[in-house]
Amino acid sequence: MKEWISKLAVASGPSGSETHVRDILAELIQPFADEWHVDVLGNLIAFKKGIANTGKTVTLSANMDEPGIMALHVEANGFVRIVPIGDISVAGLIGERVRFVNRVWGVVGVEAGKSLKDVTFADLFVDIGAESKADAESLIPVGTAGVIDRGSFELGEFRLAGKALSSRVGCAVLVDVLRKLEAYPHDLQIVFSVQKEPGSRGIKPAAFQSEADFALTVGSAKAGDTPKAERSNLVLGKGPAIKIMDRGIIVPPFIKDMLMETAEQHQLPYQLEVSADQASDAGAILLSRDGIPVGAVSVPVRYLSTPSQVVDLRDVEHASRLVLETLRRYHTT
């Protein structure tokens, strides 16, 4: 799984422009899905037909997007002005190398004379090496999105550092589950959703289409095990977190219990996630149509809103097993 995670993490997928990461995922799932399609919003939705005609649909979802930037204006001298997509730090962008989805590179500069704490996006610009407005406009049409470009690398024995891990570990878990799941009684639907970062947008139409009887979202949660970290009990390497609540959902207790019981039965390590300041796609799934029972499994991630996130691969493996065993448990209940 480590290889896919790295490949997925390096892929570019700013919210609204997820083509690159979606293409990789489509290739990964193709051998294991009966069919797949991309909907109007860009969600990648795959199906695996159930063998028992139970009439039930189980949906697994993970978002594939990441925060980024968008070019909104090109100045006379060829500098590109940008706006944020999702939660991306202004100060963190200064001096960064960015890559637009059309593969054009850029360096982020800031207007002189601004103190770091007062810098806003209006003070930033991207230098794409253009010498004129026309030159720049042909390279970066208005509306082109991009991300901070970072490779990923192994950190210590079990860990991985890189950008966009917070969403891509969930994607990797879904691929892994789909590979490992043998014939399943219920119809299974795998949703790789778009535009979670600006507020769980893609999952809304995806959940509406799914008409799921049961759903699980796999994502990430902020770890609290670094020096003077914000208060959080999540620790890297101690297992995936079973979500109790976040800003958008209180997970129905019977689902949380089912996840915990599954973990205990299979002796999988787990932690409990209570996120006061994070949101996930689970909240939007819960409120879709007449309400969809949904649970969530989160991989603890350090340095969440930065281009150098850190995850523990053992947590990812355990998340995958927990999801797989929960699916198996669901079909017997």
Added chain:
Amino acid sequence: MLLKRLTEAMGPSGFEDEIRRLIYEEVRPYADRVYTDPLGSLIVETGESKPGPRVMLSAHMDEVSLMIVHIEENGLLKFRPIGGVDPRILVSKPVSVGKQKIAGVIGAKAIHLQTQSEREKPIGLDQMYIDIGARSKEEAEKAVSPGDTAVFMTEYQEIGERRAKGKSFDNRVGCGVLIETIRKTFDIPVIYAFTVQEEIGLRGAGPVAYRVNPDMALILEGTVCFDVIDAPEHGTGTVMGKGPAISVIDSSTIANRKMLEHLVQTAESAKIPCQYRRVSGGGNDAGRVHLARNGILTGAVSVPTRYIHAPSQMISLDDYENTIRLVEAFLRSVEKGGLQV
């Protein structure tokens, strides 16, 4: 004159009766079917028997406004804004209160009486009131009740070179574009939606999109235009006179690339000037429409509007007319199969 009638009509969010009635009279002769939904949005169907794709054009008809919340013993009216109103632009503006359109003026302490520190701070909502000339609470109560709404009393006027000032160009320009468009005939089903309660959080558009369930949607708006003093080039949002503004990203929507590129190409091939809306703040009904049901292919086109949400807004009539032309060109292109879902 259509824009005059549209902008001078009253339509606070949630109280769109007057503007809806006016629009209804305008569109009725061209409609196969007209109805309102439970929230009050007006839905006008044309060409439903024609082959698809079904296109929804949508414009909100409500406007930012004020609501009377309390009548003081001395007959003055306390109020709160409905929608995004900057309290600093309110003082001394004439307003129309309630369905009877009682004349009033927003009052505050005279400059003579203000202390130095008061002069240095903008006058807040709590220091303002609407004065309808009543001498007592009893007198005011005969004309006004808490819950009544008030709108700015601004006459539409064409000024300068091809420009117009008035209230509520946001979004009566969108309503005007739809009305001008419904007079034309298309070979596809076009549903015209005049939505309610956009200004208080895009509330009307979601249920409309859910009900109509179109194959694609185009939202018509009036949008920010700050092409004036002290604005850097990348901070203007839009530039007046440079044509309809096509949305790229705002607080509610990241534009669908296919729709965005199609709109730009449509404008280019029809030789209609257009520009990008180059600011990420603000949102419009597209935010609800594109997420309805299975997801709807949606775009947004706006008329640049200076002094938006203020009592006296300004547009370029050329931008308005070019927006009407762009919408027609868009529908013709869809007719010819130029945009597939």
